[in-house]
Structures are given as C-alpha cells and as structure tokens.
Amino acid sequence: MRVVWQLLAVAAVAFAGQQLVALTGNPWLTLLFGGLTAVLAVLAYRWVVRKTEHRPVDELAGPGAGLALGRGTLVGLALFGLVIANLALLGAYDVRGWGSFPGAVGLVGFMAAAAVTEELLFRGILFRVVEKWLGTGLALVLTGLLFGLAHLFNPHASLWGALAIAIEAGGLLTAAYVATRRLWVPIGLHFGWNFAAAGIFGTEVSGNGTPQGLLDAVTSGPSLITGGSFGPEGSLYSVLFCVLGTGAFLWLAHRRGRLVPRRRSERAADVTTLSR
Numbered sequence: 001m002r003v004v005w006q007l008l009a010v011a012a013v014a015f016a017g018q019q020l021v022a023l024t025g026n027p028w029l030t031l032l033f034g035g036l037t038a039v040l041a042v043l044a045y046r047w048v049v050r051k052t053e054h055r056p057v058d059e060l061a062g063p064g065a066g067l068a069l070g071r072g073t074l075v076g077l078a079l080f081g082l083v084i085a086n087l088a089l090l091g092a093y094d095v096r097g098w099g100s101f102p103g104a105v106g107l108v109g110f111m112a113a114a115a116v117t118e119e120l121l122f123r124g125i126l127f128r129v130v131e132k133w134l135g136t137g138l139a140l141v142l143t144g145l146l147f148g149l150a151h152l153f154n155p156h157a158s159l160w161g162a163l164a165i166a167i168e169a170g171g172l173l174t175a176a177y178v179a180t181r182r183l184w185v186p187i188g189l190h191f192g193w194n195f196a197a198a199g200i201f202g203t204e205v206s207g208n209g210t211p212q213g214l215l216d217a218v219t220s221g222p223s224l225i226t227g228g229s230f231g232p233e234g235s236l237y238s239v240l241f242c243v244l245g246t247g248a249f250l251w252l253a254h255r256r257g258r259l260v261p262r263r264r265s266e267r268a269a270d271v272t273t274l275s276r
Contacts, residue, residue: 002053010044020033060182099213122143139260161227204229
C-alpha cells in the first residue's frame, strides 16, 4: 500500500505540472513551471517516503547532489552528442540554421520536470521495490520494459521505439542508480540526454514533437539509423552507446558490491548453510 501512496504523490505533482506547462505557450513560464514541478516532486517524494517507510531518504541525500547532477548531465549530453556525431558523419543529420533560443529556454524547464518525475517514479519507487524481491537483474529488465511501454502513448510512438527506450533508458538510468544508490546521477543523465536531443540539436524526443531548440535541423535516411519520426532514440546508435554506458555502470556497481541477488537464491543459501 505504501508504494501506491508514493506513486500517487509523485504522479499528482507531475500531472499538475504538466497541465500548467500545457496551458502556457510562454517559454519563460514553461521554465518556471517546469522547475517548480521538479522541486515539488522531490519534496513530495521525500515527504511520502519518510511517512510510509519511516527512514532517511538516502537516495535523495543533499550532500554532493549538485556535483552528481552535473556529472550525470554531462554524461547525458556527451552520449547524445556521440549519436548525433555518428549521424552527421553518415550525412543523416543536417543543420539548416539557428532555431529558437526562447524555445531552448522553455525546454530546460520541461525536460527538468520530466527527468525528475520519471526518475522518482521508475527508479526511486518501482525499481527500488521490485529489486528487493527479484534482485537487480530482473528488476532492471522488468522496470525497463515498463518504462519503454509507457512511451507507446506518445504521438509518434512505435513498438521499436518503445523497445529502444526500454533498452537505452531502462538500462542506463537504472544502472546509474544501482552504481550510485542515489537518484541524482540518473536524473542528470535523463535531463542531459533529453535536453541535448531537443534543446540543442533540435530533434524529436521519444516521438513527442517537442518545440524547436537552439538548432534547426533535420534527419534523413533509414529509420533504424535515424530513428525516423520517433527521433534518434530509435536509432541503433542510441541503443549501442546506451548499452555500453549500462555495462560501465553495472561494472562499477559490481565493483562497489551494490548488486542485489534474488531473494530466493539468498534463502536457498541460508537453508544450505543451516543444514551443514
């Protein structure tokens, strides 16, 4: 029951923020409302977790939060930059000129709200709960698939696009959480990737038809290379680079002893030990 209350608290803030953003066409108000949504979602999560689990909310610990957010954002920007660089080398990405600076400003708020609320819901609540019962591996796969399926409701969504999101974001962002046991790095990663896609390089994000960012650009070529109308997240390059990033974070998690085994395996080990 406590999971339901946690999901409802964060989802309510996310929904209210989404409605406010939808009502305004002003990028500066979008920046304001998006930033406010992100802050309120963090506060709501901390409050409801304390009330329902009666513990310190270590996954949102304050010390080092800014540095972790910054690192995650840089990694997200770099990964998406690698995708665009490869598309450009193939002639599949073409910049036609400057886009909209105000549009990019509004996308800062929009993407901040999306990154924070989605990470709280999928990594902070769902993955954390499922991992306790099924271990890190199965929880990563199941919540990753759920995260991908959630993107099927986007305007230009496709089954391949949803699967790509499940592999890329479901894997990479969860692995970043497991390696750090904090939500700040995955929030930064999520924001950096999305803002690079729409706010800088002017491409679609998960088929959402996002506003124009700093660059006015187009992609052309096979959908498996460019992602088609879903955006570069449907590109095989995105899958490749995010899988490599997932592997790096999981290796780090293993080195730090932060991978959780399946509970059934732990019980079997306990029974074996007692029978000796």
